[in-house]
Amino acid sequence: MxxxxxxxxxxxxxxxxDPAADVLLVLEEQWSGPASWDLERxxxxxxxxxxxxxxxx
Numbered sequence: 001m002x003x004x005x006x007x008x009x010x011x012x013x014x015x016x017x018d019p020a021a022d023v024l025l026v027l028e029e030q031w032s033g034p035a036s037w038d039l040e041r042x043x044x045x046x047x048x049x050x051x052x053x054x055x056x057x
Contacts, residue, residue, distance in 0.1 A: 001052055003050055003051075004049065010046060010048045011048050013046075017030070027039070
């Protein structure tokens with residue numbers, strides 16, 4: 001998933017994170033592994049525009 005830099009504050013708000021937090025650290029520490037399923041739902045429900053790229057070999 002790719003999110004525009006301008007939309008990072010909206011994403012952090014949707015994830016109930018500090019708006020000044022490093023988004024990559026928030027994702028790594030709170031939204032990886034099993035929590036990644038909820039990350040997708042929250043992102044979708046937030047209305048943050050997302051570009052999805054899927055690769056299959």
